[in-house]
Amino acid sequence: MNIIRMYLWHGVQIPARERHVMVKYLSDTQGLAPAETAPYRYILERRPNVVEDIPDETIGVMCARCHSYARVALQYRDADSWLKLSHMHAGQIPTIEYHALARDRDWWVIASKEVPGILGKMLPMKTSAWTAWSSRSKANMQGAWAVVGRRPGRGAYTGTATITRTSEDEYAISYDLQYDNGAPLGGVGTSIVYTGYEWRGAVKLGDDFVNEVYAVSEDGNTISGRWFLENADESGGDVTMVREGATSHQILAVSPAYLRAGEEAEITIFGTGLNGPVKLGPDVTVQEISSDSNRVVVRAKAGDHAKSARPQVSVGDTSTTGLFTVYRTVDSVKVEPGFAISRVGGGTTPAVNAQFEAVAFANGADGEAGTADDIRIGVMPAEWSVANLTDVAKAMDDVNHSGQMLSNGLFVPAVAGPNPQRKFQTNNAGELAVTATVNDGGRQVKGQGTLVATVQRWNDPPIR
Numbered sequence: 001m002n003i004i005r006m007y008l009w010h011g012v013q014i015p016a017r018e019r020h021v022m023v024k025y026l027s028d029t030q031g032l033a034p035a036e037t038a039p040y041r042y043i044l045e046r047r048p049n050v051v052e053d054i055p056d057e058t059i060g061v062m063c064a065r066c067h068s069y070a071r072v073a074l075q076y077r078d079a080d081s082w083l084k085l086s087h088m089h090a091g092q093i094p095t096i097e098y099h100a101l102a103r104d105r106d107w108w109v110i111a112s113k114e115v116p117g118i119l120g121k122m123l124p125m126k127t128s129a130w131t132a133w134s135s136r137s138k139a140n141m142q143g144a145w146a147v148v149g150r151r152p153g154r155g156a157y158t159g160t161a162t163i164t165r166t167s168e169d170e171y172a173i174s175y176d177l178q179y180d181n182g183a184p185l186g187g188v189g190t191s192i193v194y195t196g197y198e199w200r201g202a203v204k205l206g207d208d209f210v211n212e213v214y215a216v217s218e219d220g221n222t223i224s225g226r227w228f229l230e231n232a233d234e235s236g237g238d239v240t241m242v243r244e245g246a247t248s249h250q251i252l253a254v255s256p257a258y259l260r261a262g263e264e265a266e267i268t269i270f271g272t273g274l275n276g277p278v279k280l281g282p283d284v285t286v287q288e289i290s291s292d293s294n295r296v297v298v299r300a301k302a303g304d305h306a307k308s309a310r311p312q313v314s315v316g317d318t319s320t321t322g323l324f325t326v327y328r329t330v331d332s333v334k335v336e337p338g339f340a341i342s343r344v345g346g347g348t349t350p351a352v353n354a355q356f357e358a359v360a361f362a363n364g365a366d367g368e369a370g371t372a373d374d375i376r377i378g379v380m381p382a383e384w385s386v387a388n389l390t391d392v393a394k395a396m397d398d399v400n401h402s403g404q405m406l407s408n409g410l411f412v413p414a415v416a417g418p419n420p421q422r423k424f425q426t427n428n429a430g431e432l433a434v435t436a437t438v439n440d441g442g443r444q445v446k447g448q449g450t451l452v453a454t455v456q457r458w459n460d461p462p463i464r
């Protein structure tokens, strides 16, 4: 952020190779400990549609209106340096005092007298977490890894990765993966590890060029995070990689991840060091079809009277819960994300799509939908539709101008610029209601979400 800002605001020219060396040096010597980045990884991972949870009300109003709060929380400074940052903002962006949430309070007095003290206490330059982390020896990621991942709109995948160390903190990686529907997904690329745990990969995954923003766990045996398309970071997937041969064995995925009472299916359990009989809870009978240490395939049948539950799944003495659901009926559907934005595109700025998913739930013991004991069944195929959300949207007929909803829940916005076909020749922004309809054995269960189709983002620094 610092180096890019010096370039954008002051024209500092640094050749790419030297910039890489500086970023590496600064990250390794003045970085953040894993525990310090953990709550804010969404901004590094460029996760779309996150609604932030801001721990301090004053800081939320003062500092998280133009950019994320995560950007603030990923810098550690003492009060005098936070004060300089307030000065920097007031000097570079003088309109900062006139915006809503600024003109209705004495912004500069708060920014110069209160904020530096609050932030200096919450996010001080020296922390015990960093002192402890920076003196630890760092893991070597070379080895064989079991991989599970999921790309919204496409589905889950499993497989293996081979990581080879090419020089200090640099690796070559190759993936041998498979989507749950059987489609293969191969990949090769390279990565640099900053600060001992910040994995930044550049990989050709299938036909896509993707960037990986992963964190290595403190014991060096798990790598997890999000990858996204190099040119469209709203599209991507979640990944967890677990080192083969690490002392504790793990079940990482069950596919399909749910089974309806009275139904039968072939189910694959994926993990590391799998060995022994399979159990899918008290209401499911299983018959093994094949097995190796990564993958056990069984024929499973849920009893006619099976209760909706997320049973413990076990293979021998390795077990887990939360990866598999048995259900009687789909009682409710939630659209995730419940609130999303897309951005019109074209010319120099590509459109930003919005990917929705339909998540099915069964009612818990209280027999009511939308309560804390609901049982999450998982992402299900759905029919997708959009409609005008508000009276204004209706008057402007947004639904016929803002873009198109595809059959996998992907909303693709329309082109940018004034549209002569529209009332007032306005642009193709809009507000839409999103509906997912899941078919559960002939019953239709609907879920609702909201989409704001808005304008381009012109200012896009590395940490939003």
Ligand code: HEC
Pocket (backbone or CB within 6 Å): 001, 002, 005, 062, 063, 064, 065, 066, 067, 071, 072, 075, 085, 086, 089, 093, 095, 096, 111, 115, 459, 461
């Ligand atoms: C008027 C909008 C606005 C407000 C309000 C705002 N910022 Fe910023 N902030 C910016 C801009 C613009 C940048 C420069 C990078 C960019 O272009 O996004 C920036 C950059 C930063 C950076 C990165 C600086 C670097 O090292 O390069 C931090 C940290 C930050 N702001 C913290 C804060 C804090 C703390 C507050 C509250 C006192 C605050 N911001 C309020 C607009 C704002």
